[in-house]
Amino acid sequence: MDTPGNPPRVTWHTTESPAGGSYFTSIAAYLIRVGAEPQVIYDPVTDQLGQFGPLTSSGRALKNDGARRTNREGKVNIQVEVLGKAASPWTKGFDPAAKPNYRKLIAAARAHGVPDVWPAGQPAATASAATSRNRTTWQSKGGHFGHCHVPGNDHWDPGAIDTSIVPGKAASGTDDDGGSSATKPSSATYTVKKGDTLSAIAAAHKTTVAALVKLNSLKDADKLTVGQRLKISGATATTPAKPSAQPLEPFPGASFFHGGRHSPIVTAMGRRLVAEGCGKYATGPGPNWTNKDKASYAAYQRKLGYTGTAADGIPGKASWDALKVPKS
Structure with missing residues (x-):
């Protein structure tokens, strides 16, 4: 990415093709053939999800804005091509509760720090309305954008998709696979520093020692190495317990x-x-x-x-x- 210090974002496209399983592979092959791959392709009918490359690397579905390479904007720019047409928004009749792969896609965006907001507003409902392509907003704000919001581009997809569905809101008491849970995903990785303890790292990331031990397959959670990278993304964070009225016994050694x-x-x-x-x-x-x-x-x-x-x-x-x- 050219500007990894800028906020993370997701950019939504539509393939301007019919949706459905019979189109999924052929559209993916077409995008490769013309060199216009996003990171992800998604079919809202079948809930099929395909990935062309790492979410942390550049896609190729956007035009440059002069010398500015819009594909490489931000910490991440996760581009998603959804099978469908901008004129007929794919979110109509779409139920995320019945689409586990869609929920995983949104969870992945959140894990990379993408906030659940649309900084440039709801995507345009018509081609003639796609006139707001503010460079300052695009370059300085994190969140979800449509192809219609990106400076230097002239496409108006993905159409007037329902922003209460895309991305929706992280559900309280529900995990990303729709099951009942008192946990939620935490994000990113952490590099161990001198003096760190696993319990302090867990507390800072609102997770638990047990979750970090399991996620990182730690054999001895008391023996951390300075510079060691711990996975935090995918660890589960329980709702914080109320502080005990009684002070806790410090570790006696x-x-x-x-x-x-x-x-x-x-x-x-x-x-x-x-x-x-x-x-x-x-x-x-x-x-x-x-x-x-x-x-x-x-x-x-x-x-x-x-x-x-x-x-x-x-x-x-x-x-x-x-x-x-x-x-x-």
Whole structure:
């Protein structure tokens, strides 16, 4: 991209062809043949979704605006060719709830930071109305645009599509596949810096240690390397819990947990492990660190996604912070 410091956007096109499965492959082949590929082609009838290249790379479906390469505008410029005609907006009668691939496409745009707005307004309803191609808006605003909004271009597609559907709004309590969920996707990646902990990274990105462990296949969440890149996109963020009225016990260090340790911290930890469904106690828990505490903590580590020797039953800072042990 020529201007990766500019906001991310999606640019919507129509193929000016009929929609339906029989056209999907032939239109895709045509776009390749004439060198006018977007990143994505979508059929609203069959919910078929095709991708020509990475969403972070340039498409080829726009004309330049003089020396300005509009295909390469912004952090991303995800261009979508929708099978259909501008004169007959494809959103009429379109139900996103019945189109899982469409929802995934919108989720991908959000994951790249594209906001759910139309900075240049709703796409034009007719060719004669497609006169607003403001360069400042195009270059400085992130969100969704029609081909009709892009300076240097003369097409008026995608027509007067319904902007309550495209992109719609991220649903509260519903995941991107339409299922009921208390989670939502977070976006991008994160580069580990000196002093970072996984729990701090999770909190900053409104996700959980367990989600990051699973997404990145981490064997030991307490051993992060400076410069390590963590996937954040696709992690799930639960609705933040209300802060506990009771302060939390800070991590006492792994060396704290050994045979002979007697402390109310061990009791508080054990009670939290039981509350998480990981207690392996026949009686208790109590203040003495025992093999039952170790087995219970190992079960909790596995619940977080730790595998192999990483689930050794000895608390580390990331898992301890996630457990939220109340101060004794």
